[in-house]
Amino acid sequence: MSKVKNFEASNFKPPLWLANTHLQTILPKFIMPEAPPYRRELTLDSLNESEVAYDFYDADEPKPKAGDKYQTPLVVLFHGMEGSSLSHYARTLAYYVHSQGWHFVVAHFRSCGGVPVKGKVFYDAGDSLEVHHSLEYLKKRYETIYSVGTSLGGNVLGKYMGEYQEDALCEAAAIVSAPLDLASSSIAMERLLGRRVYTPYLLNPIVSKALGHHLTPEEMAGVKASRRISEFDQVFTAPRHGYRSKNDYYRQASALPHLANIAKPTLIITAKDDPFLGIVPDQGDTSSEVVLCEPKRGGHIGFLSFQGKEFDASWYPKTAMDFFKTTQR
Numbered sequence: 182m183s184k185v186k187n188f189e190a191s192n193f194k195p196p197l198w199l200a201n202t203h204l205q206t207i208l209p210k211f212i213m214p215e216a217p218p219y220r221r222e223l224t225l226d227s228l229n230e231s232e233v234a235y236d237f238y239d240a241d242e243p244k245p246k247a248g249d250k251y252q253t254p255l256v257v258l259f260h261g262m263e264g265s266s267l268s269h270y271a272r273t274l275a276y277y278v279h280s281q282g283w284h285f286v287v288a289h290f291r292s293c294g295g296v297p298v299k300g301k302v303f304y305d306a307g308d309s310l311e312v313h314h315s316l317e318y319l320k321k322r323y324e325t326i327y328s329v330g331t332s333l334g335g336n337v338l339g340k341y342m343g344e345y346q347e348d349a350l351c352e353a354a355a356i357v358s359a360p361l362d363l364a365s366s367s368i369a370m371e372r373l374l375g376r377r378v379y380t381p382y383l384l385n386p387i388v389s390k391a392l393g394h395h396l397t398p399e400e401m402a403g404v405k406a407s408r409r410i411s412e413f414d415q416v417f418t419a420p421r422h423g424y425r426s427k428n429d430y431y432r433q434a435s436a437l438p439h440l441a442n443i444a445k446p447t448l449i450i451t452a453k454d455d456p457f458l459g460i461v462p463d464q465g466d467t468s469s470e471v472v473l474c475e476p477k478r479g480g481h482i483g484f485l486s487f488q489g490k491e492f493d494a495s496w497y498p499k500t501a502m503d504f505f506k507t508t509q510r
Contacts, residue, residue, distance in 0.1 A: 230300025261332025307434025335359025343439025365459025
């Protein structure tokens with residue numbers, strides 16, 4: 182019997198003045214607390230080309246003896262496009278996980294967290310091998326691991342859970358505000374506010390990183406001319422990572438076709454007003470180990486409420502942690 186059959190998330194209902202999707206999406210960036218005192222480790226990626234950063238917020242557990250592992254669970258976050266351990270959703274999750282007495286770490290993707298790329302490969306939203314590599318690295322020291330993926334990090338985590346099935350190295354996963362169908366999400370980002378506000382915010386940093394790398398003249402011209410994420414994916418992301426086109430990239434990298442094969446408990450949190458998303462899964466697209474949580478409001482990794490005269494963004498980390506604890510029983 183599925184461990185997740187009886188899980189129900191608490192209701193998310195922000196006050197009316199805070200219910201706007203764009204306010205939910207943008208405001209958390211400016212009001213979340215400063216980052217906790219992370220402890221950083223650097224190690225090579227799955228291709229042994231570029232260093233990637235792991236930022237830990239350790240629980241109060243003594244270091245195990247040589248050959249032993251930490252027994253307190255670890256929550257690992259796979260962040261979104263151009264995210265890092267400093268992203269508002271990472272800080273929020275870090276503090277909540279730590280308050281529960283668990284270990285926490287952000288596993289950065291290539292080029293993120295202030296660590297430059299040294300190899301040819303950058304960020305690939307379908308790179309489930311890199312997720313497995315990260316979990317293998319952590320599994321050497323932590324007995325029990327749970328994974329959270331936000332936005333594009335949620336897509337690659339969902340794809341990983343479906344591809345690796347019982348061999349997935351985390352006990353359970355929570356996927357938050359993830360574009361699980363990349364093609365339709367790309368179209369959604371072409372809407373007016375997405376094109377004017379969200380696209381420049383996401384695109385400008387990755388264009389800058391690409392221009393600082395070793396580009397062919399064709400790549401240089403294409404990257405400089407990119408005004409939309411889909412254009413950047415067509416001229417840089419797709420050819421750099423072995424895809425024939427942006428459409429081929431979106432098709433092969435999307436998690437949606439793999440959700441039906443997930444064999445370990447997985448929670449998918451998707452606000453119905455998320456401005457970044459296109460097609461979202463329904464229960465017929467998933468296995469019996471997947472729980473869909475679809476609050477009416479929340480924006481893109483927002484889920485911001487107002488409690489006791491203070492902003493409160495704890496709904497998503499609390500829901501993820503409650504789900505993980507349910508799977509332990």
